[in-house]
Amino acid sequence: xxKHTLYELKLPSLGEGIKSATVVEWxxxxxxxxxxxxxxxxxxxxxxxxxxxxxxxxxxxxIAVKAGEDIVIGGKLAIIEEA
Amino acid sequence: MTxxxxxFLDWGLISYQDAYQRQxxxxxxxxxxxxxxxxxxxxxAVLTCGRTSKPGNLLVNEEILKSRGIEVLxxxxxxxxxxxxxxxxxxxxxxxxxxxxxxxxxxxRKLEQVVIDLLSDFDIVAIRIPxxxxxxxxxxxIASIGIGVRKWVSFHGVGLNIDxxxxxxxxxxxxxxxxEMTSLARIKATSIDKIKLVSRLKExxxxxxxxxxx
Numbered sequence: 486x487x488k489h490t491l492y493e494l495k496l497p498s499l500g501e502g503i504k505s506a507t508v509v510e511w512x513x514x515x516x517x518x519x520x521x522x523x524x525x526x527x528x529x530x531x532x533x534x535x536x537x538x539x540x541x542x543x544x545x546x547x548i549a550v551k552a553g554e555d556i557v558i559g560g561k562l563a564i565i566e567e568a
Numbered sequence: 569m570t571x572x573x574x575x576f577l578d579w580g581l582i583s584y585q586d587a588y589q590r591q592x593x594x595x596x597x598x599x600x601x602x603x604x605x606x607x608x609x610x611x612x613a614v615l616t617c618g619r620t621s622k623p624g625n626l627l628v629n630e631e632i633l634k635s636r637g638i639e640v641l642x643x644x645x646x647x648x649x650x651x652x653x654x655x656x657x658x659x660x661x662x663x664x665x666x667x668x669x670x671x672x673x674x675x676x677r678k679l680e681q682v683v684i685d686l687l688s689d690f691d692i693v694a695i696r697i698p699x700x701x702x703x704x705x706x707x708x709x710i711a712s713i714g715i716g717v718r719k720w721v722s723f724h725g726v727g728l729n730i731d732x733x734x735x736x737x738x739x740x741x742x743x744x745x746x747x748e749m750t751s752l753a754r755i756k757a758t759s760i761d762k763i764k765l766v767s768r769l770k771e772x773x774x775x776x777x778x779x780x781x782x
Contacts, residue, residue: 500671509619524718529619532646532701532714533672 492541494563496556499530505557506530508550517545519565526562543568572604572667574779576770579609584616584641584652587660591723594662599719603782604667606773607660607725608766611652613736615640618647618714621744625649628739638739645724647701647714648744655732655751659769660725663777670720676701676713678776679726683711685772686728686765692755700745703728708750712743728752730760 496506506528513525524536525545547564550556579587587609594605615626615638625648630640652658665675680696683703687694687710694705703711711728729751737749752760773779 498670500669500673500675503671503673507620522719527619527644529646531673532618532676534619534644534646534716535672536718538719 489543490567491546492543492565492567493561494525494537494539494541494565496528496537496558496560496562498558499535503530503558505555505560506535507555508552508562509534510552511548512536513545515545515548518568519543519545528556537562539565541565541567569778570667571778571780572664573782574604574606574773574777576781577605577607578766579607581610581612581654584611584614584639587611587658588643591660591662595718595721595723598662598664599721604664604779605660605662606770606779606781607662608769609658609660610654610656611658613638613651613653615649615651615740616643616645617641617649618643618645620646621648625741625744626739627741633739643724645714645716647712648742649740650712650714650727650742651737651740652727653732653736655730655753657728657730657765657769658725659728661722661773661777663722665717665720665722668777672715672717675717675722676715679713679715680711682769682772682776683726683728685776686768687752689764689768689772690752690756690760692752700743702743705750705755708748709742709745710750710752710755729754730762730765 509527511526519539731753
């Protein structure tokens with residue numbers, strides 16, 4: 486059984502009054518190894534796009550929100566297994 | 569109040585793609601604490617489709633446009649389709665949003681404010697329309713805004729029509745809206761003093777974003 490810690494990648498706060506955003510595209514796929522600060526996906530709100538970085542080093546285990554779908558601030562985007 | 573160092577760069581007439589590459593290099597530098605950059609330039613005629621573009625908003629076949637030397641590019645800014653062409657002042661602020669509250673919408677509103685204040689310096693009353701990012705004069709759109717943010721550093725920016733050939737906009741629904749575009753020269757019915765324009769632009773950016781140019 487894996488003893489590695491699982492982390493949830495959450496949509497960070499993008500500013501006061503912004504309640505949700507739309508996932509534009511994933512820049513990595515399930516199974517990829519990611520580093521701290523790697524851009525993992527691009528999201529859009531109003532006339533702005535934003536790349537969400539990883540806060541952990543590890544393997545992207547599962548993508549929870551697909552391109553084109555909306556997600557609330559603080560919502561789970563993916564699961565990363567710490568390496 | 570803290571002032572933030574900013575370099576002003578005038579790239580003149582430059583292709584959209586070259587300006588994009590240069591912006592990305594500067595985003596990297598600013599994210600590593602280089603002074604912020606305020607860039608102005610103009611692009612040869614080009615249509616760009618932002619991340620939330622809908623296919624129906626380009627009203628003319630891409631091949632026909634290409635035969636006239638107008639490319640259609642998919643780009644990583646927010647928003648729908650827009651046109652750049654000579655006579656439009658393109659403004660690219662490569663700013664660190666950590667200085668301005670890490671708020672994407674506040675940043676958009678501040679860019680609108682700079683344009684509103686700039687137009688006021690030319691005795692033009694311009695407004696925002698809630699839910700329709702950009703700057704408007706008498707129901708017509710004069711400035712379009714769409715940004716990208718990477719590591720909390722902004723790129724892309726504002727297209728402000730100075731003496732743009734407005735008929736070119738007829739090939740699309742700008743920003744996916746049924747709107748009429750206007751320009752500073754159209755409103756003033758006179759040629760525009762571009763030296764005054766750039767100097768007022770810098771001054772309004774300085775005030776809105778607490779900048780020190782160096």
